[in-house]
Amino acid sequence: MTLSIYAIGGGQMVEAILRAAFKNKYAQPQQVTVTDISQQRVTYLTDTYHVQALTNLDVTALKEAQIILLGVRPQDDWAELVQAVADSQTQAQIISIVAGVTLEQLAVSAGTDKLPITRIIPNTLTDTGFGYSGATLNQFADKVIVDPFLSSFGKVDYIPEAQIDIYTGYGVAGPNYIYNFYIALTNAGVLSGLSRKQANAVALENLKGAAKMLEESGKHPYELLDINNSAGGVGIAAQHELDASDFAAGVQNAVLAAVTRTTELGGH
Ligand SMILES: NC(=O)c1ccc[n+]([C@@H]2O[C@H](COP(=O)([O-])OP(=O)(O)OC[C@H]3O[C@@H](n4cnc5c(N)ncnc54)[C@H](OP(=O)(O)O)[C@@H]3O)[C@@H](O)[C@H]2O)c1
Incomplete structure (x- = not known):
């Protein structure tokens, strides 16, 4: 099912969402209107994706849209x-990606608590087909309409609104932790004497393979470690150093800091 989409704010995240929706055949450019206050963005979006983009709001298109994506920053209007x-009296499902702004704040600003609004924290791996977005629907939102759209740019976890900040710091910021781990690991390979190219290739293969093992084996990672860490062997020597380091606490503190910062930015 493809629906007409109106995006307000045509920045990085909206572009990534639309790019995935096009790639996954959820939407076609002629069904999409984007308003962005930057003429430069409007020109870029028109030239790149052939959507209808403009610097002002098209009230008729807004009224006729079936999905309205609110994609500006918390500090914008x-x-x-x-x-x-x-x-505009639209019947559209409204989907907000504005970080930190609650369903209640949106309803108060709308001047009505009857609008169907879904608040999401979109994942940032939209180009890959991986990644979870966290979503909370208000009582008027229609999951049957909203879900295919959200699923066109990754997986969706329907969560209580109180978990959105946690989801942001843990899940949406999640790839950052993996990138950091990858850098630490590849530097270790280079430090040990491999070329950068070798170190990168081996680490990436291990990252993908380990993820597949976790997904497909059904085994707890401790079981997988038990298999790899044989008595007096190589694996357990590395395990000992990792256990003695602040590796686990470092990752956990980083996630907690990200969750705290999300809450601070949302002002709640
Ligand atoms: N980027 C991410 O990875 C990510 C991930 C999850 C959630 N989010 C959330 O997604 C939202 C957008 O983030 P972003 O990174 O895409 O920001 P962004 O690239 O700065 O996009 C926001 C766009 O909205 C435009 N804009 C500002 N006021 C407007 C108005 N009144 N009418 C129409 N357009 C307006 C901005 O134009 P100007 O630049 O000219 O002001 C800008 O092009 C934020 O709330 C953010 O927290 C982003």
Whole structure:
């Protein structure tokens, strides 16, 4: 099912979402309208994706849209924009990616608590088909309409709104932890004497293979470690050093800091 989409704010995240929706055949460019206050972005989006892009709100298109994607930043005029959406008398499902702005804040700004609004924290791996977005629907939102759209740019976890900040710091920021681990590991390979190219290739293969093992074996990672760490062997020598380091606490503290920062930025 392909629906007409109106995106307000045509920045990096909206572009990534639309690119995935096009790639996965959820939407076609002629069904998409984007408003961005930057003429440069409007020109870029028109030239690159052949969507209808403009610097002002097209009230008719807004009214006729089936999905409205609110894609501006928390410091932008999201309150005015959501009010304009409500004023257009649209029947669309409204999907907000504005970080930290709650369903209640959106309803208050809209001047009505009857709008179907879904608040999401979108994943940032949209180009790969991997990654979870966290989503909370208000009581008027229609999951049957919303889910195919959200699923067009990754997997979706429907969560209580109170978990959105946790989801942001743990899940959406998640690839950052993996990139950091990958860098640490490849540097270790180079430190040990492999070329950068070899170290990168081996680490990436191990990363993908280990993920597949976790997914397909059904075994707990401790079981997989038990298999690899034989008595007095190589694996257990490395394990001992890792256990004595602040590796686990470092990762856990980083996630907690990301969750705390998300909450601070949302002002709640
Ligand atoms: N990027 C990510 O990885 C990511 C991940 C999860 C969630 N998010 C959330 O997604 C939202 C967008 O983030 P982003 O990274 O895509 O930011 P961004 O690239 O700065 O995009 C926001 C766009 O909205 C435009 N804009 C500002 N006010 C507007 C208005 N009144 N009407 C229409 N357009 C307006 C901005 O134009 P100007 O630049 O000219 O002001 C900019 O092009 C944020 O709330 C963010 O927290 C982002």
